[in-house]
Amino acid sequence: MRVLLTGGSGMLGAAILRLAPTAAPDLTLLAPTRRQLDLADRAAVAGWYASNPVDAVIHAAARVGGIQANIDDPTGFLLDNLRINDAVIAGGNEAGVGRLLFLGSSCMYPRDHRQPLVEADMLAAPLEPTNEGYALSKIAGARLCDYISRQFPGRAYRTIVPCNLFGAGDHFGSAASHLLAAIVTKVVEAQADGRDEIEVWGTGAARREFMDVDHLARFILTVLPRLPDLPPLLSVGADRDHSVDDYYRIVADRAGWSGRLVHDPARPEGMAAKLMSSDRARGFGWVPPTTAEFEASIDAALSARRRQVA
CATH class of the missing domain: 3.90.25.10 (UDP-galactose 4-epimerase, domain 1)
Incomplete structure (x- = not known):
């Protein structure tokens, strides 16, 4: 299976590239760098898809930052990520890519809501203001994946919502x-x-709920071939x-x-x-660390x- 991996130089993307040769030897990962492909440039991404046919996409790229960075530039975090998601997700659909796995964020869930959070809680209450711009871009990306999957035959576009990550390659x-x-x-x-x-x-x-990035990377590589079996949204965390x-x-x-x-x-x-519930993910082989x-x-x-x- 030929797979476009976005965000290959980020913490999660680097973990996927490092672990893939042993965890998923049948995958061929294509991971263009930012210099090679500007993901916010829709025309450039469309051109890349046309020249590099792929069977699936792991969309791990995003503009990310800590709490102060999000407070200082909510406009940038919203717009930059909307542009990236449009180019990669909608562009992938237009290019005929059948499978796409989008990486969400636990900040997509409401603030001050019940614990643990479950997938049905998405948009059930207001978001946390300090990173609302970033959260909205992730919610829009997840909804886009769901819409595409329901509207276009043969598409399996799914979203995994991980808890907070740390590990090799952290900033x-x-x-x-x-x-x-x-x-x-x-x-x-x-x-x-x-x-x-x-x-x-x-x-x-x-x-906060944290887990090592390698734990998530292995699950992504394992579940990618079974993407059509997954629900539209799947929370994956440490369960503590x-x-x-x-x-x-x-x-x-x-x-x-x-x-x-x-x-x-x-x-x-x-x-x-x-704190998120990983109960649904356990049904697809997830084992918390x-x-x-x-x-x-x-x-x-x-x-x-x-x-x-x-």
Whole structure:
């Protein structure tokens, strides 16, 4: 099967490329870089499809960023991702691509809603304002996939909504850092500098669900040949969450740092909680990571960041 992989240089895309030779040796992955193909250029993407026939698409590309980046530029996060999704998803349909797997985000679910969240909760209540632009682009992409699948015979366009990810290739110490990568960065740097305090944005009480990116990548590679069997929307997560403070303590304990956390409640912390149910995904072979696997992934992230600052 020939597959277009978008976002091949991102954390998830890189994991898929790294694991595919052993996890899915029958796949031929085509992963043009941003320099080779601007996904926001609809004409360029259409030209690529015409010159490179594929059987399926794994659409993992997006403009992403942390909470402050989303607050600073909601217009950009909405428009850039709408353009990318139009070119890749609608363009794929126009090119006759039969299968497409779109990667959503847990921020697509409502804020302050029941826990755990299930697929039927999508659009059931208001979104979290701090990343609403990004969330709306993901919701629009998921709806587009569903519409195409229902309207055009032979199309199986599906959306997987993963929980928060971390692992190899994460954006340590940059404006694009997500929570766990930022925590790892802060702990490693505090330890290296001999500091006994770390600033925590918000109250530290917000709860998040994280898993290693490799765990998701393996599932995607396994489920791609069975894409028509999947429902339009499938949440895939760790089935457990922790508070922000808990994540700081877990990382600090694994790193051997014993300082204290200083909270800045004036800083944004996003949704209070967004634990997702993976019950539906279990019916398609999903097995959430164990606690031991999660801790091993934290150790690997700490080692990766230490190598960067050495």
